[in-house]
Amino acid sequence: MRLGRLTLAAAALLLVTTASVPSGTPLSQTERHAALSSDAVQPRGAAPRPVVQRAMHEVPFGAFVGSWDNYIPNIARMASWLNNANMQVGHTYLAGNGWQDIEGEPMVLGLWSQWRQSDPGRRLVLGVPMLVPNEGNVPDAEVARLLARGNQGEFDQHFLRLARKLVAFGGGDTVITLGWEMNGVTYTSRCKPDPAAWKAYWRRIVGVMRSVPGQRFSFDFTPTRGLDAIPWTRCYPGDDVVDIIGMDSYDQPAGGTFDEYVAEPYGLQDQVEFAAKRGKPVSYPEWGLFRNGDNPEFVRRMLEWMRTHDTAYQTVTDYCPHGFWQCKDNPRSATVYKQLMAGSSGAVGPVRTSPQSALR
Known part of the structure; x- marks a missing residue:
């Protein structure tokens, strides 16, 4: 099967699984202050606050x-639907x-890397699980044991082989979303069972x-986004490795x-301020509709947010219920997305990363 050997429908079903504290759950001001002051994000109003708004x-x-x-040809088809917009970012998992999956199938890595190399302005974003099976409903205690084994070097060779393959195929500048959504409960590559070991x-x-x-x-x-199973600041591994x-x-x-x-x-505000204090850009590897149906206002506001902050890249999740081109359930949102993105020339230059990346 596709999508990480799962069907797109199965992936959508997995996204329906929510964390113990779903994203967007309203909290009182007291709860908010306690949550923020207990970690690396300062409560609102604390000084100094970085400037995050951009033209x-x-x-x-x-x-x-x-x-x-x-699925690679779908990028060109979607770009055509957007009046030949310059879709510079390819996103896959x-x-x-x-563990053989984590090492990467040569044909898949090779063809995605080939897509990236065909235009110097492109960038490949690759979701890489940290543990396997990544969607196996593994209990917390076992996740903690796996993290301990990982810290002993037991799984090093798999990530080494992946890195060597990517470099050999010309994908040495890939953006890697390692252990994405680590603050939730869906994936084995999650942080809450042992944050120190995860970092x-x-x-x-x-x-x-x-x-x-x-x-x-x-x-x-x-x-x-939001306060999920664990505040994501408790999982942040350090500026030198992000x-x-x-x-x-x-x-x-x-x-x-x-x-x-x-x-x-x-x-979103805590994200951009947290990043600005560290001199790092932000990104939105997954975004789209979900619990509120066909919602063009969300699409409009999300695109405006990304275009007015230091955003390295953004990739919408384009299948139902989230997307616009491959999903016919969101016609009003698709119209707004197309109006705002059609004919876009994209950004000048490659995806921006933090200064540490440029020095390597």
């Missing part, structure tokens, strides 16, 4: 249109059923992959508003 600008963009190599394991993987000659990988720390601070942002919970998504604990 309106184009952002490198793309869409997740499917994981396997035969490694399957996480076993150490992230650092170890980055060190292994950066040891490969010729690599210029960028590592994107990508939690899901190049981009991402966030997966779907239109949920039911009844949620975009202003709430901005202001909620560990939401």
Whole structure:
């Protein structure tokens, strides 16, 4: 099967599974203050606050249109639907059923890398699980044991082989969303069972992959938006091993508003301020509709947000219920998305990362 050996429908079903505290869950001001002051994000109003607003600008963009190599032509088809917009970013995932998946199928890595190399302005974003099976309903205690094994070096060779393959195929500048949505409960590659071990394991993987000659990988720390199973700041592994601070942002919970998504604990405002204090850009590897149906206002506000902040790239999740081109359930949102993105020339130059990336 595709999408990490799963069907797109199965992936959508997995996204329906929510964390113990769903993204966007309203909290009282007292709860919000307690949550923020207990971690690395300061409560609102604390000084100094970084300047995060930017003038309106184009952002490198793309869409997740499917994981396997035969989905690559869908990028050009979607770009054509957008009046030949310059979709600069290709986004795919490694399957996480076993360690061989983490090492990457040569044909898949090769063809995606070939797509990236065909235009110097393009960038490949690759979701890489940290543990397997990544979607196996593994209990917390076993996740903690796996993290301990990882920190002993037991899984190093798999990430080393992946890095060597990417460099050999010309994908040495791939953006890697390592252990994405680590603050939730869906994936085995999650943080809550042992945050200290998770951070150490992230650092170890980055060190292994950066040891490969010729690599210029960028590592994107990508939690899901809001206070999920654990505050994502408790999972942050350090500025020296993170190049981009991402966030997966779907239109949920039911009844949620975009202003709430901005202001909620560990939401969009906290993300951009956290990143600005560290001199890092932000990203939105997954975003789209979800609990509130066909919602053009969310689409309009999300695109405006990304275009007025220091956004390295954005890739919409383009299948039902989230997307616009491959999903016919959201006609009003598709119209707005097309109006705002049609004919876009994209951004000038490659995806921007933090200064540490440029020095490697």
